[in-house]
Amino acid sequence: xxxxxxxxxxxxxxxxxxxxxxxxxxxxxxxxxxxxxxxxxxxxxxxxxxxxxxxxxxxxxxxxxxxxxxxxxxxxxxxxxxxxxxxxxxxxxxxxxxxxxxxxxxxxxxxxxxxxxxxxxxxxxxxxxxxxxxxxxxxxxxxxxxxxxxxxxxxxxxxxxxxxxxxxxxxxxxxxxxxxxxxxxxxxxxxxxxxxxxxxxxxxxxxxxxxxxxxxxxxxxxxxxxxxxxxxxxxxxxxxxxxxxxxxxxxxxxxxxxxxxxxxxxxxxxxxxxxxxxxxxxxxxxxxxxxxxxxxxxxxxxxxxxxxxxxxxxxxxxxxxxxxxxxxxxxxxxxxxxxxxxxxxxxxxxxxxxxxxxxxxxxxxxxxxxxxxxxxxxxxxxxxxxxxxxxxxxxxxxxxxxxxxxxxxxxxxxxx
Amino acid sequence: xxxxxxxxxxxxxxxxxxxxxxxxxxxxxxxxxxxxxxxxxxxxxxxxxxxxxxxxxxxxxxxxxxxxxxxxxxxxxxxxxxxxxxxxxxxxxxxxxxxxxxxxxxxxxxxxxxxxxxxxxxxxxxxxxxxxxxxxxxxxxxxxxxxxxxxxxxxxxxxxxxxxxxxxxxxxxxxxxxxxxxxxxxxxxxxxxxxxxxxxxxxxxxxxxxxxxxxxxxxxxxxxxxxxxxxxxxxxxxxxxxxxxxxxxxxxxxxxxxxxxxxxxxxxxxxxxxx
Numbered sequence: 097x098x099x100x101x102x103x104x105x106x107x108x109x110x111x112x113x114x115x116x117x118x119x120x121x122x123x124x125x126x127x128x129x130x131x132x133x134x135x136x137x138x139x140x141x142x143x144x145x146x147x148x149x150x151x152x153x154x155x156x157x158x159x160x161x162x163x164x165x166x167x168x169x170x171x172x173x174x175x176x177x178x179x180x181x182x183x184x185x186x187x188x189x190x191x192x193x194x195x196x197x198x199x200x201x202x203x204x205x206x207x208x209x210x211x212x213x214x215x216x217x218x219x220x221x222x223x224x225x226x227x228x229x230x231x232x233x234x235x236x237x238x239x240x241x242x243x244x245x246x247x248x249x250x251x252x253x254x255x256x257x258x259x260x261x262x263x264x265x266x267x268x269x270x271x272x273x274x275x276x277x278x279x280x281x282x283x284x285x286x287x288x289x290x291x292x293x294x295x296x297x298x299x300x301x302x303x304x305x306x307x308x309x310x311x312x313x314x315x316x317x318x319x320x321x322x323x324x325x326x327x328x329x330x331x332x333x334x335x336x337x338x339x340x341x342x343x344x345x346x347x348x349x350x351x352x353x354x355x356x357x358x359x360x361x362x363x364x365x366x367x368x369x370x371x372x373x374x375x376x377x378x379x380x381x382x383x384x385x386x387x388x389x390x391x392x393x394x395x396x397x398x399x400x401x402x403x404x405x406x407x408x409x410x411x412x413x414x415x416x417x418x419x420x421x422x423x424x425x426x427x428x429x430x431x432x433x434x435x436x437x438x439x440x441x442x443x444x445x446x447x448x449x450x451x452x453x454x455x456x457x458x459x460x461x462x463x464x465x466x467x468x469x470x471x472x473x474x475x476x477x478x479x480x481x482x483x484x485x486x487x488x489x490x491x492x493x494x495x496x497x498x499x500x501x502x503x504x505x506x507x508x509x510x511x512x
Numbered sequence: 513x514x515x516x517x518x519x520x521x522x523x524x525x526x527x528x529x530x531x532x533x534x535x536x537x538x539x540x541x542x543x544x545x546x547x548x549x550x551x552x553x554x555x556x557x558x559x560x561x562x563x564x565x566x567x568x569x570x571x572x573x574x575x576x577x578x579x580x581x582x583x584x585x586x587x588x589x590x591x592x593x594x595x596x597x598x599x600x601x602x603x604x605x606x607x608x609x610x611x612x613x614x615x616x617x618x619x620x621x622x623x624x625x626x627x628x629x630x631x632x633x634x635x636x637x638x639x640x641x642x643x644x645x646x647x648x649x650x651x652x653x654x655x656x657x658x659x660x661x662x663x664x665x666x667x668x669x670x671x672x673x674x675x676x677x678x679x680x681x682x683x684x685x686x687x688x689x690x691x692x693x694x695x696x697x698x699x700x701x702x703x704x705x706x707x708x709x710x711x712x713x714x715x716x717x718x719x720x721x722x723x724x725x726x727x728x729x730x731x732x733x734x735x736x737x738x739x740x741x742x743x744x745x746x747x748x749x750x751x752x753x754x755x756x757x758x759x760x761x762x763x764x765x766x767x768x769x770x771x772x773x774x775x776x777x778x779x780x781x782x783x784x785x786x787x
């Protein structure tokens with residue numbers, strides 16, 4: 097309908113329709129709202145809280161408030177003045193009374209190994225508030241560490257209320273006494289290696305899934321539906337079987353007296369049992385088993401959409417089968433390969449249960465450390481910072497995945 | 513169409529044979545581990561090795577008489593059913609709303625609703641652990657039910673949403689034009705048509721909760737341990753044949769869920785074919 101054909105009486109109708117449509121939209125939104133509110137409380141809120149904990153740094157500020165206030169004016173070039181020492185002594189006396197020394201000691205110890213001892217020994221030996229003007233001397237006598245600039249720089253850096261300390265630590269970085277970002281000490285710098293390991297295992301598992309999944313998806317997409325539906329059970333049954341059951345099955349199969357080793361021994365291939373589990377091999381095998389269906393299903397649906405006419409056309413135009421496959425068939429499966437690989441990779445990045453059960457100490461992925469720092473050592477700042485890095489990687493990859501799948505839907509719609 | 517008709521050259525036949533051989537090996541890789549542990553649960557010995565010294569049901573007896581295992585099975589059922597019910601209500605309402613809602617923010621909202629599936633379990637678990645501990649929801653059934661509902665609802669939104677997409681809205685208009693009230697039309701026209709979709713959504717939701725272990729690891733107290741959680745400690749400590757009995761029970765539940773889902777899918781296709 098063109099604008100010219102609209103008469104004046106039709107305009108109110110149009111407005112009425114628009115109003116009705118708006119009411120419908122409000123009603124639709126009202127139906128979605130309960131879930132949005134629910135997810136805010138059970139999902140988005142908790143994750144936002146975790147991200148906040150990665151930068152939250154108020155422990156030291158709560159325990160040593162006067163010290164932090166005085167140190168705000170300290171330029172960090174030389175030792176702080178007598179006022180800072182007096183404030184620290186007074187803070188320590190108060191914190192000892194409140195029993196909160198350990199809270200600050202724990203946080204400061206993350207930044208400077210041995211700080212726990214410095215603070216607790218000072219709290220123990222500081223019998224009374226030092227005479228005015230003697231705080232510097234008294235504290236220095238109790239623990240010579242108070243005569244070092246680095247000790248004070250650590251307190252100032254941990255003064256909060258927010259910090260980049262945990263996020264830097266998650267990337268094996270730290271701030272030195274001058275506030276410059278430098279590489280973390282060797283004994284603490286383990287996370288880049290863990291991230292690299294997580295990345296490598298995920299990449300390896302993705303590659304294995306693609307190599308194993310491609311022929312299966314091709315077979316399922318080529319066979320007549322009666323047979324492919326039957327074979328699909330082989331893919332869907334493991335998909336629906338509990339992760340714990342599958343992990344347990346691999347342990348039973350691969351352990352030193354397990355079925356695989358026994359069979360190999362019986363066949364005379366090996367004399368000594370092979371070490372197949374609690375190492376990288378076991379992790380890769382079990383994870384590939386768990387994630388393979390996530391590769392096969394998207395590959396299958398992308399191959400199913402390829403018309404056999406293309407291959408026939410290529411053949412009739414004289415293309416050898418291999419050329420036709422490489423030039424005609426394979427390019428059309430690329431979106432499926434991309435979607436399946438990204439999906440498997442994203443899921444693999446966050447894996448925790450399988451490596452925890454079938455991996456050795458050197459095969460633990462980033463999720464293991466996040467769990468460890470949350471429940472075992474209660475270093476929640478570092479757990480959250482590592483979680484933030486993992487979440488960032490996952491979200492970025494998921495965005496790429498979303499674009500890819502969306503693109504497929506668009507082209508799929510155009511073909512129809 | 514026969515697939516062999518297009519295989520004219522020997523090299524094509526070799527390639528096809530290779531595909532079949534590799535696929536068969538992959539199928540064995542996928543299925544064999546699950547099948548291999550099943551007979552072990554019927555062993556009369558206490559070692560997880562073949563050949564079996566004899567057959568017995570002692571490990572099932574052990575499972576059924578163990579208060580620890582039975583309690584965990586009960587917990588899995590309670591948490592699974594409750595979070596399925598809750599996610600069905602929230603997910604179905606949201607799917608109905610999303611089907612009608614037109615906005616440029618819709619992809620964003622949809623991405624948010626589906627994000628619990630993509631975010632690694634450990635991150636969700638750690639976030640919930642920090643968030644629920646101060647308000648007393650860790651070590652409680654309610655906390656686990658809420659957390660599992662958040663994980664399960666995306667599957668309900670997807671399955672019910674897919675059903676609604678194929679739903680002909682003219683049918684509800686026809687019902688309205690014949691004088692049916694919206695509630696009557698929903699009950700007699702819309703509901704029967706989307707019921708298979710709802711059932712699939714419920715199965716997915718239940719399976720998600722029934723299989724979940726990371727959140728349970730972080731949040732459950734000794735009272736709320738579920739079957740997968742109990743298996744996790746069992747595998748960590750030492751694998752007794754009782755675990756294989758538990759595995760068989762879990763797998764049986766999966767097979768029943770899968771078979772029901774497949775039945776629903778076939779029924780749906782038949783209905784579509786008939787229409």
